[in-house]
Structures are given as C-alpha cells and as structure tokens.
Amino acid sequence: EHAHQLLEVVRNVSCKFNLIPFNPFPNxxxxxxxASHIRVFRDILMQAGYVVTVxxxxxxxxxxACGQLAGKVLDKTKRTANRIPIxxx
Numbered sequence: 001e002h003a004h005q006l007l008e009v010v011r012n013v014s015c016k017f018n019l020i021p022f023n024p025f026p027n028x029x030x031x032x033x034x035a036s037h038i039r040v041f042r043d044i045l046m047q048a049g050y051v052v053t054v055x056x057x058x059x060x061x062x063x064x065a066c067g068q069l070a071g072k073v074l075d076k077t078k079r080t081a082n083r084i085p086i087x088x089x
Contacts (some may be wrong), residue, residue: 003044016051017042024058032057 019042022083024031033041038054 003041007045010050017045018053018055020055021057023035055074 010067014057019038021038022030022032
C-alpha cells in the first residue's frame with residue numbers, strides 16, 4: 001500500500017530510491033520491516049520503472065541509524081543549543 005502511495009507522490013518525477021531498513025532502538029515504537037516486505041516494496045517501485053537500491057543494515061548492534069547513536073552520544077558541538085526556532089525566522 002505505501003509503495004503505491006509513494007508512486008502517486010512521485011508521478012512524473014525523475015528520481016531513484018535508496019531504501020534504508022530501520023534500525024530499531026529502545027522506546028522508538030518502530031521495528032525493522034521483514035526482508036520479504038522490503039523486497040515486495042522494492043519490486044513495486046522497480047516494476048514502475050524506478051531504480052531502487054536497498055541498503056545493507058549496519059549498526060543495529062549499537063542502536064545506530066544512519067550513523068547516529070540513538071541519543072547515546074553527547075552533542076559536543078552544541079548544535080541543538082544554537083538552533084534558531086523556525087518561528088523566529
């Protein structure tokens with residue numbers, strides 16, 4: 001269902017898809033999709049003519065997602081403290 005909804009959104013848009021399975025972490029409320037579901041999702045997009053890659057998962061052993069450590073790393077850059085609220089712009 002979501003693959004078909006995505007196809008509606010990108011209709012007439014030249015793009016490709018990079019599918020990244022979710023790395024679950026405590027209290028996220030989400031879990032990784034089954035490999036068979038990811039393949040079906042990928043196949044629907046590919047059958048519609050899009051280039052699709054599925055990333056290998058890494059970091060699930062340390063609760064990482066795309067290189068982020070799910071709140072286990074102190075932000076020494078103070079980036080979050082230096083953010084300007086969108087309302088102020």
